Amino acid sequence: MLVSLSVARRLIELGSRLSPLPDEELTASNRVMGCAAQVWLTVRLEPGTGLVQLQGWSDSELSRGLVALLAEGLSGLTPEQMLAVPTSRLQQLLLGSLGAAAVAPSRSGGLANMLEAAKKRVRLLAAPATMATFPSLRITADVLEPQGAFAEAQARYLRPEQEQVARLASVLRAKSIGVVAHFYMDPEVQGVLSSAAEQWPHIAISDSLVMADTAVRMAEAGCRYICVLGVDFMSENVRAILDEAGHTDVKRGAGCLPGP
Incomplete structure (x- = not known):
């Protein structure tokens, strides 16, 4: 990924604001897949207010800047606001903080992966009961037991x-x-x-x-x-x-x- 000197300096400056995650949080479950560098992201709901708090880390100084950009831009939202954030908002974050030269597919795509990972964790924290009832398809030797309309449609197309x-x-x-x-x-x-x-x-x-x-x-x-x-x-x-x-x-x- 080619990065202009000014963009690189800005990303490094943003990343320097991050506090490293504890070793116990640098886990596979917190890893954001699909990024060129290793990126970890944690999501918590603030006690009392229920507002989203994002933290993260990366082994790359440049990716660390993107993590900081996402955390600063989206922390403090309600879960509903967080889940409603469109991908276009990422372009606005990049433009506002780094300028037009920073809006490259690898960076916007990396931010999009981080946003999607954060949204999944917010859904799990905010509505665990909903996550537990995700459509499923139980298959045994004798019968198919689909639960939910999508699973029922899947069952019809197994063959x-x-x-x-x-x-x-x-x-x-x-x-x-x-x-x-x-x-x-x-x-x-x-x-x-x-x-x-x-x-x-x-x-x-x-x-x-x-x-x-x-x-x-x-x-x-x-x-x-x-x-x-x-x-x-x-x-x-x-x-x-x-x-x-x-x-x-x-x-x-x-x-x-x-x-x-």
């Missing part, structure tokens, strides 16, 4: 049309195409991709936080093209992380996912 699956896997294999897809998609598409992955291993359905790292592994395994099924910032982040990993020759294509 997609095999001719369609085989045709997709054949094209992906012939052209050395890897697919990274966000898990929130039409169940029929998810069923086809999941079945095709049994014939062509370079298909991954996941959270957006690990899509870029997965794309790098696919490139290292020989994929010449990466198809990203998700929203814009996911695709931009995959491109940025591929470039930083030295895979500038790997082509990236983006597609929009049909929603459930």
